[in-house]
Each structure stands twice: as C-alpha cells, then as structure tokens.
C-alpha cells in the first residue's frame with residue numbers, strides 16, 4: 001500500500017472511460033480495494049466529474065426559447081427562399097398574389113388543375129366564403145396563403161418531391177394528400193382539422209402531425225406564437241358574408257386587379273397600422289356564430305368546420321365578441337369596452353380574449369383617454385408579453 | 401452509417417427519425433428545422449455555454465449552428481441521433497468565434513471580464529458550493545483544446561469516438577488530451593485543499 005504512487009493508477013482513468021478490456025477491468029477492480037493511491041485517484045476523478053456536471057448553466061425561459069425558435073425559422077426561410085426566388089420574400093409574395101388572381105376561379109370552387117408535366121400537387125379549395133387567400137404554384141410546389149377566414153382543402157396524392165403548403169400568418173400546414181380545414185383569424189391560426197390523410201402543422205411555435213379525425217389545437221387555443229407577424233390582416237365578422245351568396249367581390253374580381261383580396265369589402269381589410277388605422281377590424285372572422293359555410297363539395301361536414309379553437313367558448317362567446325366588435329366598429333368605444341371587458345371576464349381562456357384586451361386599450365386611445373389606454377395596454381402586455389398585439393400595445397403604453 | 405437507423409433516435413412521441421427530419425430540411429422544409437431545433441437546441445446551447453462562450457453570445461452561436469444545418473444537411477451521414485452532428489457544427493462556430501475574439505482580446509481585456517451568467521435559480525443556489533466554483537475557475541483556465549474534450553466526454557458523456565469525430569482528431573488524441581486536462585483540473589481543484 002504505497003501512499004501516493006502506484007503504477008496502475010493510469011488504469012483508473014481508462015476504467016472510467018470504458019477503455020479497459022474485460023480482463024484488465026476485473027483485475028483493476030480486484031486491485032482497487034487494496035491500493036490507497038488508486039482508490040484516491042478514483043474518488044478524485046469521480047468527484048471532479050460530479051463537480052463538472054454541477055457547474056450551472058442558465059436555461060432560457062420558455063418565452064425566450066420560442067422567440068429564438070421563431071427567429072431561427074424566419075432566418076431560415078429567408079435563406080431558403082431568397083436564393084431560389086432571387087428576391088426578397090415580400091416581393092415574391094406580390095408575385096404570388098398575381099398568380100393567384102390569374103388562377104382564381106369561377107364561382108366558389110377553386111380547382112387548379114396541374115399543368116402538363118409539372119408535379120405540383122392538384123388541390124381544391126372549398127368553403128371559401130369567409131376566406132381571404134391566394135394560391136401559388138411554383139415548380140413542384142403548390143399552395144395557398146390563407147390570411148384569414150376558413151377554407152377547406154382537398155389535395156390529391158402528393159408525388160414524391162412535390163409539396164403542398166398552406167401558409168398561415170403564424171406558420172404553415174403541410175400536406176401529404178388529404179382533406180382538411182384551416183381556420184385563421186386576426187393573424188392567427190385558430191384551428192386545423194383533418195378529415196382524411198395526414199398533415200403536418202408548424203404554427204405558432206408548434207410542430208406536429210395531425211391524422212384523420214385530429215385537430216389542432218386540441219383544447220383551448222394556446223397563446224399566440226412568438227415573433228408573430230406584424231400587422232394582422234383581419235376580416236369582417238363572418239356574419240356579414242352570407243354563405244350562399246358567392247363572395248363575388250372576392251372571386252369575381254377582375255383578374256387584372258393586383259390585390260383582389262384587399263379590394264373586396266366582404267372579404268377582408270388590411271390593417272396597416274394599429275392603432276392609428278381607424279378601420280381596424282378586430283379578428284372576428286370565425287367568431288360570429290355564422291352557420292357553417294355551405295360547402296359545395298361535402299369536403300367538410302359542419303361539425304368539422306365549426307371553429308374549435310376556443311373550446312371554452314360556446315356559441316355565446318362568438319355572439320358576444322361579435323357584439324363587442326360591432327360596438328367598436330360603430331365608434332361606441334364605451335359600450336365596446338364594457339362588452340370586451342365582460343368577454344375577457346367570462347371567457348378568459350378564449351383565444352379572442354387577447355384581442356378583446358387589446359381593443360379595450362385601443363378604444364380608450366381613440367376616445368382620447370391616454371392614461372386609460374396606457375393602463376390597459378400595460379395590462380395587456382402583462383398578460384400577453386409575447387402577444388400578437390404586443391408591438392402596438394407597447395406603443396400605446398408609451399414604451400420604447 | 402445508415403445501419404444505425406433502427407436505433408431509437410428520439411423519445412418524442414412523433415418518433416420521426418432524425419435522419420428523416422434532416423432529409424426534409426435538405427429538401428427545403430424549414431418546418432423540419434423547427435422540429436430539429438425542438439429536439440436538440442437545449443443540448444447545443446448547453447454545450448456551447450460549457451465551452452466557454454460568453455453568455456451574451458450563446459444564443460447567437462446556437463442560431464448560426466442551426467442555420468448551418470440548411471447547407472450541411474446534404475452531408476448528413478444518416479446517424480441515428482443528430483445530436484453529436486449538431487454539436488460538431490456548434491464546435492466549429494465556437495472555434496471560429498474564439499479566433500475572431502482573439503484579435504479583439506486586448507480590447508476585451510480593457511473592458512474587464514465578462515460577468516458570469518446569472519448563476520442559477522434560488523433553490524439551486526445553495527448547492528453551488530466552493531468546490532463547484534473552483535472547478536468552474538479551473539475549467540475556464542484550461543486551453544480550448546483541453547476544454548473541448550472535458551466538455552464533450554467528461555461532462556456530456558460522449559464516447560471517445562464521438563468526440564474524435566466532432567473534433568477531427570484521432571481517438572488516441574482525445575484520450576491524451578483528456579488525461580492532461582483532468583490532471584490540470586484535479587491539481588487545481590483538489591491539491592490546493594490538501
């Protein structure tokens with residue numbers, strides 16, 4: 001038992017690293033209890049490793065993680081899209097709108113047959129009464145940009161290498177040959193429901209696969225995703241649009257109109273700069289309890305198309321939110337505030353509660369109540385620090 | 401190579417093998433990059449921080465590492481878990497950053513030492529004993545090459561082969577560096593107390 005030295009001490013490290021052959025290991029394990037030097041070396045190594053693993057490292061808060069993730073995907077999108085298109089995404093989107101207008105269909109059924117030779121998936125959009133969308137196709141990729149409202153999609157089998165993607169303000173839904181419904185309001189995706197096949201959902205920080213009969217979100221709508229898009233494109237309450245009357249302005253717009261969707265009074269209003277834009281329409285596209293759009297194809301039974309994002313909200317929530325929005329739009333901000341406040345109180349888990357809280361602040365600002373607007377904006381930010389309206393709320397709160 | 405494919409690559413419920421996720425990224429599916437991020441961002445971030453990147457820069461290194469995946473996906477070797485592959489990409493960025501910082505070393509020195517990250521949550525705070533503080537100082541004092549092997553093998557528990565592949569050196573070099581690094585750490589942490 002030498003005190004400090006043993007010619008086998010080096011093996012202790014090899015043992016720790018799993019580098020000893022079976023025979024050597026067994027031999028060293030027999031040696032260890034008899035050798036103070038080797039035992040000490042083993043103990044020190046163990047406590048060194050234990051201390052190393054206890055060195056703290058800060059974990060990011062969930063919100064920061066979501067922000068970082070959203071930023072990564074935004075940068076990655078730029079990296080993927082820019083070289084292929086040779087120009088920024090925004091410009092590319094304008095081009096996509098033009099393509100879509102040219103391809104916009106007669107009546108309510110949006111069938112885009114494949115052009116010869118190209119492998120881009122064939123698809124059909126139905127139930128478009130309240131939907132504000134454009135279609136795109138490029139090479140083997142086709143898809144729809146859905147800004148608000150609800151639309152049903154039926155997609156033929158997608159060939160290998162081909163893609164069909166529905167872009168929503170806060171993410172995308174990718175398809176592999178299926179039937180499904182996507183529901184967008186206020187710049188956020190409220191629901192994706194699959195009646196056939198499989199889709200992949202990448203929305204608001206969520207990534208996952210939905211199979212037939214499944215929906216996202218499963219329960220009450222989650223808080224808005226990190227780093228959501230800026231000004232939301234929102235739609236009128238869908239009660240305004242009657243389902244049987246074709247939303248002619250949307251679909252019968254002259255193909256030359258570069259922005260058919262924004263020219264359509266029944267379909268949507270682009271909100272450029274909340275809160276200054278007086279025409280700001282809160283997201284109510286799917287909130288009013290309009291009867292489920294009568295589908296020309298029975299792609300989606302009513303039960304499936306009914307907005308499900310707010311499981312906490314029965315139809316009453318939609319009615320009440322719609323009433324609050326009506327007051328707001330009529331310029332009766334006092335009444336709107338009462339209704340929005342009651343809505344938030346009664347349906348705190350509803351995805352529209354966020355909009356309601358913001359619109360309280362916005363309504364106060366429109367009435368000239370700056371201090372009240374600031375207080376309400378701060379309250380909104382406290383509850384939705386990462387919310388879709390956070391940038392506008394920060395302006396109202398007077399924050400930098 | 402592809403032989404490892406049947407090894408479970410992830411405990412996530414969706415169960416899609418990492419190799420398939422990387423293949424989708426290669427096809428331009430940005431959403432798949434989000435999936436890979438969900439699986440491994442925490443691992444990459446932890447390794448980057450342990451390699452000594454200043455806390456203010458850690459998230460940036462993580463971002464560029466995952467952006468690298470867009471281009472590097474074409475060279476993915478099909479291994480069942482993408483973790484060590486991602487760590488390899490991250491190590492390259494940490495090294496690059498260190499070289500860049502070397503040129504700024506004089507200026508940085510004038511600013512004083514970067515404060516350590518806010519150490520931990522209060523309930524863990526009590527556990528940060530003097531021994532861990534000594535180990536932290538000793539780790540900071542290691543050369544970058546020694547620190548790499550300590551972090552990958554001794555802390556992250558990677559095999560010598562994995563570390564060798566990540567660091568681009570023979571396995572024997574990993575063991576040699578690890579031996580010297582451990583001796584330095586043991587000397588710094590334990591000898592001063594005995």
Ligand SMILES: [Zn+2]
Pocket residue numbers: 006007008009031035036037038039
């Ligand atoms: Zn011995």
